[in-house]
Amino acid sequence: MEPADSPLMPRITALIRETGPLTFARFMELALYDEAHGYYTTGGGRAPSATSPIGQEGGDFFTAPSLSPILGKCLVRQLVEIDERLGHPPVFHLMEMGPGDGTLLRDLLQECQEQQVSLLPRLACILVERSPAFRRRQQETLAARQEQGVTIRWVDDLQSIADGSLTGTLLSNELVDAFPVHRVRMEQDGLRELYVTSRDHALQEQWGEPSTPELASFLSDLDVELPVGFTTEINLEAVKWIKQVAGVLDRGVVITIDYGHTAQDYFAPERKNGTLMGYHRHTVSTNPMTRVGAQDLTAHVNFSSLARTGERVGLTTTGFTNLQHFLMSLGIEELVEGCDQESEAVRAAARLLRPHGMGTTFKVLMQHKGLDVSTLRGLRHRAFFESALATA
Numbered sequence: 580m581e582p583a584d585s586p587l588m589p590r591i592t593a594l595i596r597e598t599g600p601l602t603f604a605r606f607m608e609l610a611l612y613d614e615a616h617g618y619y620t621t622g623g624g625r626a627p628s629a630t631s632p633i634g635q636e637g638g639d640f641f642t643a644p645s646l647s648p649i650l651g652k653c654l655v656r657q658l659v660e661i662d663e664r665l666g667h668p669p670v671f672h673l674m675e676m677g678p679g680d681g682t683l684l685r686d687l688l689q690e691c692q693e694q695q696v697s698l699l700p701r702l703a704c705i706l707v708e709r710s711p712a713f714r715r716r717q718q719e720t721l722a723a724r725q726e727q728g729v730t731i732r733w734v735d736d737l738q739s740i741a742d743g744s745l746t747g748t749l750l751s752n753e754l755v756d757a758f759p760v761h762r763v764r765m766e767q768d769g770l771r772e773l774y775v776t777s778r779d780h781a782l783q784e785q786w787g788e789p790s791t792p793e794l795a796s797f798l799s800d801l802d803v804e805l806p807v808g809f810t811t812e813i814n815l816e817a818v819k820w821i822k823q824v825a826g827v828l829d830r831g832v833v834i835t836i837d838y839g840h841t842a843q844d845y846f847a848p849e850r851k852n853g854t855l856m857g858y859h860r861h862t863v864s865t866n867p868m869t870r871v872g873a874q875d876l877t878a879h880v881n882f883s884s885l886a887r888t889g890e891r892v893g894l895t896t897t898g899f900t901n902l903q904h905f906l907m908s909l910g911i912e913e914l915v916e917g918c919d920q921e922s923e924a925v926r927a928a929a930r931l932l933r934p935h936g937m938g939t940t941f942k943v944l945m946q947h948k949g950l951d952v953s954t955l956r957g958l959r960h961r962a963f964f965e966s967a968l969a970t971a
């Protein structure tokens with residue numbers, strides 16, 4: 580779909596006419612979450628009965644849970660340890676934010692049942708999902724579990740949850756990379772921000788003054804000085820999100836899985852053009868202004884920012900590792916032992932470990948609150964030293 584054919588284009592161009600150029604973050608917010616035509620709102624512009632935008636067949640991109648149930652199986656081992664550390668609370672909240680098709684929770688619950696973990700009857704699941712199309716998919720995926728008596732409730736956002744009301748684990752996989760980001764560039768005379776404007780019904784980029792001082796503060800909070808010519812993304816939503824996460828958690832662990840980097844790597848010379856990408860039918864696009872509303876847009880996550888902001892609002896950084904080390908720490912090898920090593924299932928699990936693929940590009944950040952832990956099982960093998968999330 581070319582930009583002019585997109586049902587979102589008239590809305591975006593009208594907004595630009597009314598209010599002037601949009602920050603890139605506002606444009607990305609509309610492209611992904613516009614109430615009528617946003618990519619996530621509609622489920623990738625597909626009919627409700629069509630295949631999901633997540634997954635190998637018919638999708639635009641795949642995620643770890645869409646490839647293999649092994650992540651869910653490994654996570655159960657981590658949840659069991661967190662439950663022990665919490666002293667087996669009468670209700671263990673498992674909140675997943677941005678659950679997509681609901682596959683990860685389905686796999687987790689399946690494993691809990693197969694292993695008969697004592698946690699299962701005490702689980703209260705909460706799914707935080709802003710897209711109606713994805714919420715429907717989750718309800719379908721999880722209907723059988725609900726019929727078996729598992730408690731699952733849905734909320735649109737974290738504001739719907741009372742502060743300090745949760746004890747357990749707050750989990751996300753590939754949520755933060757889907758938040759709208761600001762794009763900035765350092766020039767000789769200071770920081771500039773990217774705006775989207777329109778001419779002759781086509782969208783165009785335009786650089787201007789930063790729309791908010793929060794952009795410069797984001798960088799100075801991380802002690803980062805961008806070199807002249809460096810373009811990057813700033814995820815202010817992620818900062819807001821981790822503060823909300825810290826607010827709703829009383830006692831427990833936050834597990835954030837996503838592709839991304841420490842600040843040091845985020846602002847390394849090889850990323851001088853930023854990390855923003857579009858995905859459509861498993862094809863990568865570097866042009867965010869094409870297929871507006873029909874392609875996924877995403878930027879890598881700055882884990883130092885999540886850790887540092889978290890520390891300020893009561894989340895202690897338990898540790899940081901990559902997906903490969905996380906899964907190995909949780910015993911992925913034992914889980915595939917005895918399986919046919921040539922089977923599709925084992926091959927899919929191995930994809931999550933790939934040293935030049937998901938195994939290293941995906942990272943896992945664990946933060947805790949109201950708990951006395953120095954480490955957790957998933958961090959047994961660490962790809963980073965303790966100071967990796969520090970920036971100076």
Ligand SMILES: C[S@@+](CC[C@H](N)C(=O)[O-])C[C@H]1O[C@@H](n2cnc3c(N)ncnc32)[C@H](O)[C@@H]1O
Pocket residue numbers: 619633642643644645676677678679680682707708709710713735736751752753754757758
């Ligand atoms: C890239 S998908 C990842 C889906 C799933 N976690 C997986 O790994 O397959 C991002 C998910 O986050 C949801 N999402 C995006 N922003 C959100 C927000 N602010 N609050 C809740 N859900 C959000 C999207 O609708 C979608 O379900």
